[in-house]
Amino acid sequence: MATCVLSMANLQSLLDMLSDQGHEILGPTVRDGAVTCDHLHSIQDLPIGLYEVQSGGHYRLKGTGSGSLFSYTTGPQSWKRFLLPPERDFLEIQTHKREVVVSTDTAPPQPMAFFGVRACDMAALERLDKVLSDGPYQASHYKKRRDRTVVIAVNCTRAGDTCFCASMQTGPRVTGGFDILLTELVASDGPYCLAEAGTGRGEDLLAALDATEASEDQVREADEAVKQAADSMGRSITTDNLPDILKASLDDPQWEKIASRCLSCGNCTMVCPTCFCSTTEDTTDLSGSTARRIQRWDSCHTVEFTYIHGGSIRTSVMSRYRQWMMHKLAYWPEQFGSFGCVGCGRCITWCPTGIDITEEAGRFREKAAR
Ligand code: SF4
Numbered sequence: 252m253a254t255c256v257l258s259m260a261n262l263q264s265l266l267d268m269l270s271d272q273g274h275e276i277l278g279p280t281v282r283d284g285a286v287t288c289d290h291l292h293s294i295q296d297l298p299i300g301l302y303e304v305q306s307g308g309h310y311r312l313k314g315t316g317s318g319s320l321f322s323y324t325t326g327p328q329s330w331k332r333f334l335l336p337p338e339r340d341f342l343e344i345q346t347h348k349r350e351v352v353v354s355t356d357t358a359p360p361q362p363m364a365f366f367g368v369r370a371c372d373m374a375a376l377e378r379l380d381k382v383l384s385d386g387p388y389q390a391s392h393y394k395k396r397r398d399r400t401v402v403i404a405v406n407c408t409r410a411g412d413t414c415f416c417a418s419m420q421t422g423p424r425v426t427g428g429f430d431i432l433l434t435e436l437v438a439s440d441g442p443y444c445l446a447e448a449g450t451g452r453g454e455d456l457l458a459a460l461d462a463t464e465a466s467e468d469q470v471r472e473a474d475e476a477v478k479q480a481a482d483s484m485g486r487s488i489t490t491d492n493l494p495d496i497l498k499a500s501l502d503d504p505q506w507e508k509i510a511s512r513c514l515s516c517g518n519c520t521m522v523c524p525t526c527f528c529s530t531t532e533d534t535t536d537l538s539g540s541t542a543r544r545i546q547r548w549d550s551c552h553t554v555e556f557t558y559i560h561g562g563s564i565r566t567s568v569m570s571r572y573r574q575w576m577m578h579k580l581a582y583w584p585e586q587f588g589s590f591g592c593v594g595c596g597r598c599i600t601w602c603p604t605g606i607d608i609t610e611e612a613g614r615f616r617e618k619a620a621r
């Protein structure tokens with residue numbers, strides 16, 4: 252199917268169609284001064300005319316002066332919160348007199364439509380799928396949600412200040428995994444999108460919109476805009492031989508220098524679109540009649556994360572930060588065949604002390620070259 256042109260009205264019709272089909276529409280919207288992922292009821296709920304200024308420990312929204320729909324990049328949340336919720340009940344046991352009632356999380360989830368997924372986040376979904384859905388140990392609750400999700404992706408035509416997806420080969424162009432892929436262009440009379448289908452479901456949706464075919468000039472302009480975003484990216488990680496360099500640096504004093512700035516807050520793991528670790532907690536209410544088993548996001552930056560019968564293994568901040576970065580950039584390729592980092596830059600922006608994974612990886616490479 253040829254690339255077609257979607258007006259604002261077409262985009263609204265697309266949302267309406269997905270909603271009529273029973274999908275919960277989720278996409279970028281502004282809350283508390285940041286672009287978050289939440290329910291969308293209308294195209295007007297998007298962060299229209301906004302972009303963000305980001306650096307280590309800093310994030311502010313600003314106006315573009317145009318009505319652009321997708322000038323912002325990543326915010327503090329990623330799509331993992333809908334597929335792998337931060338907290339989930341998976342077992343509840345209630346006693347009524349002598350009767351015991353056990354409820355489990357078996358209800359099929361509502362189908363979801365992710366609207367506006369960036370290339371780095373598409374790459375993150377691919378990594379989560381590999382771990383939680385396509386590998387030997389399947390998380391059935393994740394797979395059920397994922398299988399019922401329609402993905403409307405969007406190419407980035409502007410690089411965020413902390414993005415480095417180009418160097419991780421994960422963006423800014425989306426290369427797969429989408430039902431529909433959008434690229435925004437802004438004309439004098441307002442924004443519009445070029446759209447291409449990636450699946451039969453995407454083709455059906457676009458066909459129902461009765462959109463016009465894009466011209467060669469429009470396709471070229473869109474390609475140029477995405478290329479310009481790649482070329483203007485200010486950060487990068489050189490990945491050649493990186494796992495070996497890091498593994499040879501395990502005793503480097505640089506780890507202590509990073510740890511002296513790290514607060515062990517776990518923000519970097521919470522905002523990271525590929526971090527998937529969770530813990531299980533059992534609770535009972537005060538009357539003793541209800542017990543719940545909860546799955547909750549966990550972070551390798553906590554001391555409790557490695558607690559086993561009487562003690563934790565990683566008691567120092569240094570050992571925990573080192574494990575986090577080593578897993579992303581050295582161990583993940585061995586386990587899953589790709590880096591655990593997709594270059595979204597969130598851990599840089601949302602680290603309260605501005606620790607920058609690109610700078611730190613670069614320091615270890617420089618030292619190895621001496
Ligand atoms: S490690 Fe940082 S830059 Fe890489 S994917 Fe996670 S949050 Fe994004």
Ligand code: SF4
Binds near residue numbers: 518
């Ligand atoms: S690196 Fe930054 S965000 Fe991560 S735990 Fe340390 S202080 Fe928190």
